[in-house]
Amino acid sequence: MAKVLVNFQDEFLQDIDKIAELEHRTRSSLIREALRRYLLQHKTEAAKKEAQSQQTSQPVDNKIIFPAAKAS
Numbered sequence: 001m002a003k004v005l006v007n008f009q010d011e012f013l014q015d016i017d018k019i020a021e022l023e024h025r026t027r028s029s030l031i032r033e034a035l036r037r038y039l040l041q042h043k044t045e046a047a048k049k050e051a052q053s054q055q056t057s058q059p060v061d062n063k064i065i066f067p068a069a070k071a072s
Contacts, residue, residue, distance in 0.1 A: 006031075 008016070020030045 016027055016030060020027050044056065
């Protein structure tokens, strides 16, 4: 597992530590989970945007064509 150095404001880190303590987990575990959730949200939103762009870029032909009526 790789290590990453990240800088946080002191107050922000204190908030992280409080939540980690409440949840009986490590700071690293909490930050990993937060980033996993962020990445999942980002991927989900990107997939939705992609699906929307595909829907709008493909013309939909929803015309109903009736056979010509015979002249009487």
